[in-house]
Amino acid sequence: MTQKNNPLHGITLQTIVTDLVDHYGWEELGARINIRCFTHDPSIKSSLKFLRKTQWAREKVEYLYLKTNKLPLPKPKPVNDSDHQPCDDTDLNAHIWGK
Template sequence: MATQAPNQPQHNNPLHGFTLQQILELLLEQHGGFAPLAKQIPLKCFSNNPSIKSSLTFLRKTPWARTQVEELFIKLKLYQKTQKSE
């Protein structure tokens, strides 16, 4: 199995360089808050007394929910709108 050197950019990975918090904040900005995001991804952490901190805690402990958030981030191509300078 081939592995990449630690400092090589991952050009084929749109999530590379983004933390879960950045992904969540960009999705919230794109959707205009937790209520519209909860309509897109129906998770209690987005609809029941939501906060960044509680949502991040839930997403870090729940791989299937994190996958849904990451897939929406990729689907909306938010990684292209927030290009990181390399």
């Protein structure tokens, strides 16, 4: 079964983290995504353990991987809460993670 709308289909989390570390190094990766598994005694094993349990952090890592490799970015998730205003797609990072 193919997932034509999922650019990460078939790419393991280990591949994503390893490629990002190879591209940026731990220090730069920790500066781009400030999570402890990247900034304090980082390793692939500890990062995978954390990212598999923490969806918001995994989404940030996957987003950076897509952006770094110039792959199609995911569409923002629709917001059903009447308190939120719709945003344009110019800053997907801000829409997904509130930055």
